[in-house]
Amino acid sequence: MNQGRFSWFNATSLTLGFAFLYLPMLILIIYSFNESRLVTVWAGFSTKWYGELLQNEAFLDAAWVTLKVGLWSSTLATILGTMAAYAMVRMGRFTGRGLFSGMIYAPLVMPEVITGLALLLFFIAIGLDRGVVTIALAHTTFSMCYVSVVVTSRLVTFDKSLEEAALDLGCTPFDAFRSVTLPIIMPAVVSGWLLAFTLSLDDLVIASFTSGPSSTTLPIKIFSAVRLGVSPEINALSTIMIGIVTVGVISASLLSRRRSLRHKEDEQKALRQ
Amino acid sequence: MWRGVFVHADGATMTQQQKKTVFEPWDEPNEQPIIQFKNVTKRFGSFTAIEDLTLDIYRKEFFALLGPSGCGKTTLMRMLAGFETPTEGSILLDNKDIAAVPPNKRAVNMMFQSYALFPHLTVFENIAFGLRRSNMPKADIPGRVEEMLRLTQLMPFAKRKPHQISGGQRQRVALARSLAKAPKLLLLDEPLGALDKKLRNDTQFELMDIQEKTGTTFVIVTHDQEEAMTVASRVAVMDQGRIVQVSTPDRIYESPNSVYVADFIGDINLIKGKAYHVAGEQSEIHWAEGQAPILATSATPCPDGADVTFAIRPEKVAISAERPEDMANAVSGKILDIAYLGNISTYHVELPSGDIVKAQATNTRRVARRRFTWEDEVWLSWTDTAGLILTT
Amino acid sequence: MDLRRKFLIFVPYAWLLVLFLIPFGIVLKISLSDTALAIPPYTPKLDWSDGWSGIISYFSQLDFENYVFLTEDSLYYVAYLSSLKIATISTIATLIVGYPIAYAMAKSPSHLRPTLMMLVILPFWTSFLIRVYAWMGILSQEGLLNQFLLWIGLIATPLTILNTNWAVYIGIVYTYLPFMILPIYAALEKMDGSLMEAAEDLGCSAISAFWLVTVPLSKPGVIAGSFLVFIPALGEFVIPSLLGGSKTIMIGKVLWEEFFSNRDWPVASAVAVILLVLLIIPIMLFQRNERKQREMEQ
Numbered sequence: 014m015n016q017g018r019f020s021w022f023n024a025t026s027l028t029l030g031f032a033f034l035y036l037p038m039l040i041l042i043i044y045s046f047n048e049s050r051l052v053t054v055w056a057g058f059s060t061k062w063y064g065e066l067l068q069n070e071a072f073l074d075a076a077w078v079t080l081k082v083g084l085w086s087s088t089l090a091t092i093l094g095t096m097a098a099y100a101m102v103r104m105g106r107f108t109g110r111g112l113f114s115g116m117i118y119a120p121l122v123m124p125e126v127i128t129g130l131a132l133l134l135f136f137i138a139i140g141l142d143r144g145v146v147t148i149a150l151a152h153t154t155f156s157m158c159y160v161s162v163v164v165t166s167r168l169v170t171f172d173k174s175l176e177e178a179a180l181d182l183g184c185t186p187f188d189a190f191r192s193v194t195l196p197i198i199m200p201a202v203v204s205g206w207l208l209a210f211t212l213s214l215d216d217l218v219i220a221s222f223t224s225g226p227s228s229t230t231l232p233i234k235i236f237s238a239v240r241l242g243v244s245p246e247i248n249a250l251s252t253i254m255i256g257i258v259t260v261g262v263i264s265a266s267l268l269s270r271r272r273s274l275r276h277k278e279d280e281q282k283a284l285r286q
Numbered sequence: 287m288w289r290g291v292f293v294h295a296d297g298a299t300m301t302q303q304q305k306k307t308v309f310e311p312w313d314e315p316n317e318q319p320i321i322q323f324k325n326v327t328k329r330f331g332s333f334t335a336i337e338d339l340t341l342d343i344y345r346k347e348f349f350a351l352l353g354p355s356g357c358g359k360t361t362l363m364r365m366l367a368g369f370e371t372p373t374e375g376s377i378l379l380d381n382k383d384i385a386a387v388p389p390n391k392r393a394v395n396m397m398f399q400s401y402a403l404f405p406h407l408t409v410f411e412n413i414a415f416g417l418r419r420s421n422m423p424k425a426d427i428p429g430r431v432e433e434m435l436r437l438t439q440l441m442p443f444a445k446r447k448p449h450q451i452s453g454g455q456r457q458r459v460a461l462a463r464s465l466a467k468a469p470k471l472l473l474l475d476e477p478l479g480a481l482d483k484k485l486r487n488d489t490q491f492e493l494m495d496i497q498e499k500t501g502t503t504f505v506i507v508t509h510d511q512e513e514a515m516t517v518a519s520r521v522a523v524m525d526q527g528r529i530v531q532v533s534t535p536d537r538i539y540e541s542p543n544s545v546y547v548a549d550f551i552g553d554i555n556l557i558k559g560k561a562y563h564v565a566g567e568q569s570e571i572h573w574a575e576g577q578a579p580i581l582a583t584s585a586t587p588c589p590d591g592a593d594v595t596f597a598i599r600p601e602k603v604a605i606s607a608e609r610p611e612d613m614a615n616a617v618s619g620k621i622l623d624i625a626y627l628g629n630i631s632t633y634h635v636e637l638p639s640g641d642i643v644k645a646q647a648t649n650t651r652r653v654a655r656r657r658f659t660w661e662d663e664v665w666l667s668w669t670d671t672a673g674l675i676l677t678t
Numbered sequence: 679m680d681l682r683r684k685f686l687i688f689v690p691y692a693w694l695l696v697l698f699l700i701p702f703g704i705v706l707k708i709s710l711s712d713t714a715l716a717i718p719p720y721t722p723k724l725d726w727s728d729g730w731s732g733i734i735s736y737f738s739q740l741d742f743e744n745y746v747f748l749t750e751d752s753l754y755y756v757a758y759l760s761s762l763k764i765a766t767i768s769t770i771a772t773l774i775v776g777y778p779i780a781y782a783m784a785k786s787p788s789h790l791r792p793t794l795m796m797l798v799i800l801p802f803w804t805s806f807l808i809r810v811y812a813w814m815g816i817l818s819q820e821g822l823l824n825q826f827l828l829w830i831g832l833i834a835t836p837l838t839i840l841n842t843n844w845a846v847y848i849g850i851v852y853t854y855l856p857f858m859i860l861p862i863y864a865a866l867e868k869m870d871g872s873l874m875e876a877a878e879d880l881g882c883s884a885i886s887a888f889w890l891v892t893v894p895l896s897k898p899g900v901i902a903g904s905f906l907v908f909i910p911a912l913g914e915f916v917i918p919s920l921l922g923g924s925k926t927i928m929i930g931k932v933l934w935e936e937f938f939s940n941r942d943w944p945v946a947s948a949v950a951v952i953l954l955v956l957l958i959i960p961i962m963l964f965q966r967n968e969r970k971q972r973e974m975e976q
Contacts, residue, residue: 263796368878396875
């Protein structure tokens with residue numbers, strides 16, 4: 014499909030589609046700067062809700078808990094997920110491989126309420142107090158599966174002869190992994206980490222089941238606030254979160270695009286020589 | 287009709303149509319061409335793909351458009367299929383301008399380079415696809431599809447999907463599908479490009495066979511000169527949106543009209559020099575200090591001192607240890623390289639002037655006992671009619 | 679196999695066994711237990727000190743009472759049916775909204791496609807909760823949608839959308855749209871452009887070529903996208919609890935309330951087990967579709 018121009022139909026679908034995807038968030042951002050507490054009436058520009066947000070201790074505490082859980086769980090999930098992907102792609106047959114692959118894919122399609130309930134009942138059964146640790150364990154478990162999927166898709170397109178060449182040149186299998194495989198799959202590992210981190214920051218349901226009274230995450234806090242209705246502080250908080258994600262995602266994709274562009278340019282330069 | 291195949295001296299397989307009545311509609315003044323390009327220009331933005339091109343193609347021809355990638359041959363074909371419209375000029379099919387006719391209404395079918403077989407349909411359904419969209423009665427469709435399956439020897443594979451058959455079979459399905467509607471004109475876009483060499487050679491003959499059986503006019507686009515020479519009744523050599531020469535394969539090979547064509551088709555030695563008229567059709571070419579001029583013939587003598595290129599095929603250059611007595615041209619040199627091709631060998635001989643001339647000899651003896659080897663001093667010779675004087 | 683390789687398999691394997699499989703075993707077990715006013719609020723509890731007889735008496739006390747209860751109280755099967763209905767309707771709606779977008783993306787100039795892809799993926803990175811929340815202000819009685827519709831004169835009195843199933847449909851379509859667009863786009867994008875030309879060459883009009891070639895070839899993408907929306911929508915909790923009303927009954931919400939409000943752990947577990955059973959069919963169909971597609975590509 015290589016048509017150079019948009020037909021009016023395609024242009025309309027794209028315009029409407031992206032308006033549908035982005036307008037709600039745009040409205041939310043605009044109304045976070047609303048003077049009035051009434052979120053449906055525009056009463057002039059103000060940043061006062063941001064100020065109030067920064068003084069709200071409960072939100073700041075929750076944000077801190079969320080960040081801690083996110084960093085721990087995404088790092089653990091990246092290590093475990095990469096190991097799982099490597100085991101699945103490179104280890105050939107081993108006993109219980111079917112069960113292993115089933116356990117990697119199941120959390121991806123499991124309703125969060127079930128995962129949350131199961132983990133909570135498990136933590137109670139083994140007598141582990143609920144808190145930051147249990148949330149982090151829970152998040153690690155489901156996000157390692159996402160990491161494993163991302164890394165697997167990179168590993169299967171990866172030319173196995175590169176590893177064999179490393180072994181042939183005298184590397185031990187571990188050396189070969191560290192000096193050849195890992196650098197090549199690194200972009201996938203990094204995006205796996207980012208995915209795990211956002212999943213953890215985002216999660217409400219599983220965190221609700223596995224958190225204790227002393228450890229409330231930001232989504233839990235937001236959820237209990239918005240159940241009562243729309244509030245300008247939440248608008249302000251959402252705007253900050255949307256802003257961080259947007260800057261992060263756009264700069265990451267620009268970086269990777271620039272790298273691939275430079276790669277292409279270098280190749281062309283090399284061909285011309 | 288019998289097609290004889292003989293191996294040409296340069297290794298390229300060529301066919302000769304041994305017919306009592308020669309098929310040369312382009313030489314018949316009363317013959318009406320099926321396709322006429324009239325001053326066609328096609329521009330994409332500022333890029334000119336086809337420039338002021340005029341060309342006639344006749345009924346039952348197997349016409350090849352030959353050229354390097356980007357020469358405009360594919361654009362020319364896509365204009366015939368209806369996927370592009372000319373910026374200027376007109377294209378006539380059976381004397382009717384087809385610019386306004388959309389591809390689905392044209393009596394022209396195309397065999398795509400990628401074959402474009404519908405992956406969700408079986409071989410049978412692929413071939414029936416076009417028939418179902420024609421006004422052919424429903425009951426007649428299976429019969430026609432079977433006819434096509436038989437023609438392309440695909441009967442056992444009718445129920446398979448495209449991914450369950452080999453590359454050569456896919457190629458035949460694509461051919462059968464595009465032929466099923468019995469188009470006035472069949473376009474083939476690099477039809478054999480995806481096949482390996484051995485299969486390609488076999489398929490070329492199948493293609494010619496089918497073209498003959500169905501009597502359809504074929505236009506083939508290819509960058510492979512051997513393929514064009516093998517299958518086509520006429521070849522158009524293209525360069526940068528223009529047709530450089532249109533002629534039969536043997537004439538393209540034996541009497542190219544320009545350095546471009548000579549160099550594009552087959553292997554050739556090109557020697558630059560200045561021409562001086564001697565007598566009759568004979569001219570001398572002065573090409574290097576201290577070397578005897580080359581004696582050559584040319585039907586249209588050029589003015590004295592004109593810059594020309596002398597072109598001679600390696601198989602027309604004889605190689606010997608002693609200076610031959612009766613040859614019009616002879617030069618001596620040292621063998622630099624030998625390319626052994628089995629039936630023949632190509633010798634790269636360096637002349638004292640530094641030029642390298644290639645000469646070919648058939649290997650009638652075993653390699654171990656061949657006459658010449660590296661660093662040998664040899665004589666190269668050719669007659670005055672063996673080469674060509676090219677001015678462009 | 680050397681020790682390092684064993685270690686590489688063992689660590690993630692053990693992690694998933696302990697934190698994924700065993701917890702599900704526990705859910706299954708508790709779903710067979712009885713509710714009790716205790717901590718934890720169910721019986722029986724396995725007492726290892728009694729030895730073999732303890733284990734036997736433990737298993738003899740397990741029963742399917744909770745499952746029987748689920749069939750007796752109409753709340754539950756209404757919840758299952760209504761979850762199925764909401765998930766089905768929203769999946770179809772997402773397909774209708776998503777297909778033209780995916781199609782337009784695949785037809786767009788190739789230098790624009792990475793940007794369009796990023797624009798589709800970007801919302802996926804922003805918080806799910808916030809994206810659902812954004813609609814609360816739009817759909818409410820005095821919200822922007824009603825204000826807009828009143829202003830253009832399409833309606834005379836504000837519509838009630840928030841706290842109805844309509845809001846849930848909108849919420850699901852909105853949040854899961856990228857899951858629908860991406861697989862369809864992937865299927866359309868890798869489609870060889872010459873297939874459409876071949877169809878036209880063989881006599882199709884542009885519209886019939888679309889139905890005869892483009893649609894069948896994008897089928898794997900449509901199926902994958904539909905399951906990617908349907909499966910999570912079935913167990914959805916956040917959307918029905920924020921956008922839906924008291925009449926919106928979805929199984930995820932019921933499970934949550936059973937657990938947190940009624941503190942009936944055995945029933946909540948039984949609800950979870952049934953939901954899982956319900957999901958097995960679409961999950962298996964989804965995996966079959968994926969496998970078939972992989973085989974086609976080879």
